[in-house]
Every structure is written in structure tokens, then in C-alpha cells.
Amino acid sequence: MKRRLLLFAASLQVLSSEGATHGPICQWHDDPCTTMAVHWIESQVEGLEGPGSWESSGGTFAGSENNLLALRRGIDFPSRLGGKALAVVEIARGISMRVYLDGKEVGRSSSDGAMVEFPVPPDFEGKRALLGILLEGTAVGLGNKVAGPRVTLCHGGNNVSLCDRTTVWNYSRDLPLNPLWKQVPPLERLLAPGSEFLFAYRKVGDSGWHGAKLLSRPFGPTAHRVHSVDLKNLLPDSRYGFMILWRGQVVGSWFFETAPSSFREGMSFVTGGDMYHTREMLDGMNRRAGTEAPLFALLGGDLAYANGVDGNRWLEWIESWTECAISPRGTLIPMIPVIGNHEVRGAAYRPTNAPPRAAAPFFYSLFLGMEDGSKFVVDFGDYMTVIALDSGHTQNVAPQTPWLREALEERRAFPYKFVCYHRPAWGTGVKGDAQEIQRAWCPLFEQHGVDAVFENDHHTYKRTHPLTAGKRDEVRGVVYLGDGAWGVRTRDVGASVKQQRPFLAHAESANHLIKVVLGEDQILYEAITAAGRRIDVSERKVRP
Ligand SMILES: [Fe+2]
Known part of the structure; x- marks a missing residue:
């Protein structure tokens, strides 16, 4: 059974990533009369970064030995953009910067400029877009602390802050970066950490559902994740139904039976x-x-x-x-x-x-x-x-x-x-x-x-x-x-x-x-x- 992850579905270009849930399968490793382990795998698209290469933080970011730091986050533009809308990205002096909107470079600055302006077309009204920023220079070198960027939207004679110095960004010092880093990141997930799966089960005929603790781990050396529940205290010779939910949506529902005692x-x-x-x-x-x-x-x-x-x-x-x-x-x-x-x-x-x-x-x-x-x-x-x-x-x-x-x-x-x-x-x-x-x-x-x-x-x-x-x-x-x-x-x-x-x-x-x-x-x-x-x-x- 497959599920499609839509990342930034609301952005101008609908950037989607093929992610999928594989399984579930049931395993007996303990008492088959009263237990059941259920496993499924959440696969990641090949070519995208695995978990661990990106982290989330607000405020300051530690520099890297490569003198490079990549930042990215989703930007929500207002439902109406007045006049000629301009976005302004500012960073501390001494750092050069390249700015990408939905994967396209929209401007760059030299180290003494430390500011990039770019026009925001009207078709970005009410949309979420991905802002990627690549920072470079000795000021983002190892041992330095880099203050986060400020992003301001100037439109209709007003200046609206989109990000201040404390805004949480995805950041990576794990270089070289995947070429897709500024296009289809698992950003939403990293900005809202914690498991997105839920597992609910009940004995057939019972009305209430029970939750189960999720055990998650990397699947071998891949970016895929194994998710499991290890159900205990089940009744022998009984039929159970279970559901897996992902972000509140039902992925599917299945049945298993325990062994007679x-x-x-x-x-x-x-x-x-x-x-x-x-x-x-x-x-x-x-x-x-x-x-x-x-x-x-x-x-x-x-x-x-x-x-x-x-x-x-x-x-x-x-x-x-x-x-x-x-x-x-x-x-x-x-x-x-x-x-x-x-x-x-x-x-x-x-x-x-x-x-x-x-x-x-x-x-x-x-x-x-x-x-x-x-x-x-x-x-x-x-x-x-x-x-x-x-x-x-x-x-x-x-x-x-x-x-x-x-x-x-x-x-x-x-x-x-x-x-x-x-x-x-x-x-x-x-x-x-x-x-x-x-x-x-x-x-x-x-x-x-x-x-x-x-x-x-x-x-x-x-x-x-x-x-x-x-x-x-x-x-x-x-x-x-x-x-x-x-x-x-x-x-x-x-x-x-x-x-x-x-x-x-x-x-x-x-x-x-x-x-x-x-x-x-x-x-x-x-x-x-x-x-x-x-x-x-x-x-x-x-x-x-
Ligand atoms: Fe063999």
C-alpha cells in the first residue's frame, strides 16, 4: 500500500515527493497466544537526504569547517500582495549569500552586501514557498556562531516580517549537499519532529481502540525507517483489528489472529x-x-x-x-x-x-x-x-x-x-x-x-x-x-x-x-x- 507525501503542496510549483509505507507484516518472536509484533517501513525517496543530515534550530547556528551553511524553511506569503512586492533577506556582514525560492536562485550577495532583494510575483499570493539560503565565508567557519537571517516582505507600502533572528530553520553543515536540497526537502517533518504514525488496535467485537507504543529505527543503512509495535497482553485464539494512521489519516486497516493456548x-x-x-x-x-x-x-x-x-x-x-x-x-x-x-x-x-x-x-x-x-x-x-x-x-x-x-x-x-x-x-x-x-x-x-x-x-x-x-x-x-x-x-x-x-x-x-x-x-x-x-x-x- 502506498501513500504519497505532498511536500509544499500549496506552493506555486507543486513539489511532491514519492514516499511510501510498506507493510505491515506480523511477526511472532514472543508468546504467540498473547503477543504480536507488527512492522512497517516508511521509505524515503532515493536521492533525498536521510534523517540526520538536516536539523532544526532557531537563533544562532554553529559554523562548519567548510565555511558553508545551508538554511531552508517554508515561507507563507499573504493572501494579497500589494504593489510590487519585494522580499529582503538580511544576514550579518562578512557572509556572502545565495537565495533560492522554490529551488530557483533569486539573488546573491557578496560578503560586504549581506542583503538580497528579490521580487515576489503576484501568483505567490496565499502560497507557501520554500526559501533556501546558502551562506558562505570564514564568518560561517568552524567555531563561529551565525545569527539567523531576517526576511522582510515589502508590499503596498508596508514592511512585514516573515522571519526574525529567532525563527526556526532547517540547517545543514553536512556537505556536500544533495543537489535537491533547495527543492524538495523533508522540511515539514523536520520542523515538527516526533512520530507522525499512530497505531490503534482492538479485539474484534470490542468498541474501544487501544494505542500502542511505536518503536522506530533506521532500516539498515538506508534513509528508510522501520516502525513497529510489540503488542502484549492479547487474548489467545482471538481476532484483532488494527489501523495505522499517518498525520491523522488512515493509511489502512488489517486483521490478525492470536494462537490458541x-x-x-x-x-x-x-x-x-x-x-x-x-x-x-x-x-x-x-x-x-x-x-x-x-x-x-x-x-x-x-x-x-x-x-x-x-x-x-x-x-x-x-x-x-x-x-x-x-x-x-x-x-x-x-x-x-x-x-x-x-x-x-x-x-x-x-x-x-x-x-x-x-x-x-x-x-x-x-x-x-x-x-x-x-x-x-x-x-x-x-x-x-x-x-x-x-x-x-x-x-x-x-x-x-x-x-x-x-x-x-x-x-x-x-x-x-x-x-x-x-x-x-x-x-x-x-x-x-x-x-x-x-x-x-x-x-x-x-x-x-x-x-x-x-x-x-x-x-x-x-x-x-x-x-x-x-x-x-x-x-x-x-x-x-x-x-x-x-x-x-x-x-x-x-x-x-x-x-x-x-x-x-x-x-x-x-x-x-x-x-x-x-x-x-x-x-x-x-x-x-x-x-x-x-x-x-x-x-x-x-x-x-
Ligand atoms: Fe541460501
Whole structure:
């Protein structure tokens, strides 16, 4: 959903800037029965300054080491301009000045003049225009204090003050300036700081709306901002409606549902990774995810394929989820996101030498609950646990093992246990198997009776037999499903792959998501294409 920001819409030239709100998306990182995190991104037009390069102040301004200082603000002209209207801009002596009105230079002065006059045409009557002033000279050098300019309008025999020495201006010493600085600034926003978004929510059927505290931060290294609410104390198994407002206008309204606090026959979730080569592929499978009406989506890495550098791919990925992953009941599908190599600069898979989390700036600035990295647990009441691990993208594999052991021991009594990470331990051979994972984690999955492990990354479909130490074990073995072909071009699986890799029960080259349906006695796993075709269906008894 997009919104258009009109900056200085009332000025002679309607200067507009394409800004947009992307999302919202829902995430579970805490108790899914009583919480919901909601995120959206406010994008900035590429080429405009990011937050931080301009500040607002009145009175005096500190000089810069470049001997340059830029000022700008909106000027409201009166509804009638009498006679030949002239605007006069004055600054202290010793400073030269260039003056711009709506981006056009209207005059300049040398340092001994310190005054610029320019005519204001009648068509500026009742309009707001952007006045930009570039000050130059040693008097605006480092260590100097520069008094603000005075702006006077002379018309119809009267002198009207438009700005005095205390007027608040946007100012910047952050040089070189963006060439658009004097044309389309985010001036209104900087002159009225504070969040312009509001979030309101209520349980469907309730009359009153609740507000929620907004958490805002930069989106990775971009000028875009992530805004979130982290809702707590919700009721389980309940439908909520929420609205996002921007400057008092409704941006949109959506619904989500919380998880039931106890097991319910037939509850389901979907899982898969490697989501976004093209929008068509992403949108198609996201629609399938929504249509299947799962409780949530467990997304196993390689989400936006941004490689830690392309923030705009994340905007597209978010938009697709918001628009397509909608249940037949009209609710947003909450996600549990897991990290993959394409979340990281250089697409790193380094199981013993992982880069720091700073290498995945979008992933970590967008999602909440990852203070300890991308290993975390989401527990559904006391019936289901979902454990996420980082398969060597921002954490090494082996050091996560003690944490995994403790997490599984604490959840010994949970009847349904699932694990998800990105790089397969038992794949289809299109890349090597992650032996570090086979050594460090797989024995724990076996020991603790994990029902299924969801792997990704290989752009194929696979389901293993129940495995113990890589060997078929129908009684105690762990099933591995994957391997990451949500919305990417698939890789070929060799015709003899099952002979070469006898641990595989099914392998093929097909886009899919995996739907997991929980029954009291059995768990159903279905691999489903975007069109809804079941390409592989299997059942596994719930462990006693
Ligand atoms: Fe990958």
C-alpha cells in the first residue's frame, strides 16, 4: 500500500515527493497466544537526504569547517500582495549569500552586501514557498556562531516580517549537499519532529481502540525507517483489528489472529525458504500460503535476496507478503523469520567463521526478538515449540549446540517439536551437506525426539526418511524436509539421487511450500505448489 507525501503542496510549483509505507507484516518472536509484533517501513525517496543530515534550530547556528551553511524553511506569503512586492533577506556582514525560492536562485550577495532583494510575483499570493539560503565565508567557519537571517516582505507600502533572528530553520553543515536540497526537502517533518504514525488496535467485537507504543529505527543503512509495535497482553485464539494512521489519516486497516493456548485438532502452519527471485514467483507462493489459512508461516531464510545491501528488495518482499499472504478469513499471516545466507553481505555461509550480525543489517533492523542473534524459540502454550537456528550466517554452528541442548531439555514435555534453519544437513546433493550440523545438532534432534527439521537453501524439494545418524530409522528417526524453493528458480535433482542418497524418501525439482497439519495422533506434511497441487504427502505418528 502506498501513500504519497505532498511536500509544499500549496506552493506555486507543486513539489511532491514519492514516499511510501510498506507493510505491515506480523511477526511472532514472543508468546504467540498473547503477543504480536507488527512492522512497517516508511521509505524515503532515493536521492533525498536521510534523517540526520538536516536539523532544526532557531537563533544562532554553529559554523562548519567548510565555511558553508545551508538554511531552508517554508515561507507563507499573504493572501494579497500589494504593489510590487519585494522580499529582503538580511544576514550579518562578512557572509556572502545565495537565495533560492522554490529551488530557483533569486539573488546573491557578496560578503560586504549581506542583503538580497528579490521580487515576489503576484501568483505567490496565499502560497507557501520554500526559501533556501546558502551562506558562505570564514564568518560561517568552524567555531563561529551565525545569527539567523531576517526576511522582510515589502508590499503596498508596508514592511512585514516573515522571519526574525529567532525563527526556526532547517540547517545543514553536512556537505556536500544533495543537489535537491533547495527543492524538495523533508522540511515539514523536520520542523515538527516526533512520530507522525499512530497505531490503534482492538479485539474484534470490542468498541474501544487501544494505542500502542511505536518503536522506530533506521532500516539498515538506508534513509528508510522501520516502525513497529510489540503488542502484549492479547487474548489467545482471538481476532484483532488494527489501523495505522499517518498525520491523522488512515493509511489502512488489517486483521490478525492470536494462537490458541491449547492444542486444537487440525491446526496448521506453512514453512519454506528461498522466497524471492521474481515478484511473480514470490506473489504466487505467498498467495498459496494465505489460501492454506495457516496459523503462521515459518520462513527459513533467503527471504528478500538482498545480500545485506539492497534495501529496496526488502520493500518489495514486505509488500508482497502484505498483499498476498492473506487468509480466507482476511487476516495477515504472522511470520517466524529465520536467517539465511542471502540476508548477509557476501551471501555468507561460514559455519565455523560466521560474519557478525552487522553483516545482515536489514534482517536485524526489521525483526524483533533477536538480541541474541538468530537462534530463538517460539513456544505455543505447552503443546508446540518452534526452534530457529543460524546455520553459519551470523553465528557459528557448533557454539549454538549448548543453547540448543538446553532449549530442547526444557521442552521435553512438548508433544510437537519443530526446528528450522537454512543450510541442509541432509540435502539433495546440489550442494554439499552441512557436516557441522550433522555433527553438532542432529544427535540432539534424535535424542529429544524432534518431529521434523525444516531445511532450505538448495532450491529443490526433498523429504528424508526418518533418520538416525543419517540412516533410515522408522521408530526413532527424525524427518528432514526442505529444501528452499518458495519463489526461486529450482535446481535439477539427478534422476538417480535416491540411489546415491538412500536417506531421501522423495526428491524433485519443484517450487513448493510445506504445510504441516497437526493431529492428535499424527502429523501430516504436504508439499504444495503455488497452484495448490500436492506433490508429496506423508504422515508421521505423534511420538508417545
Ligand atoms: Fe541460501
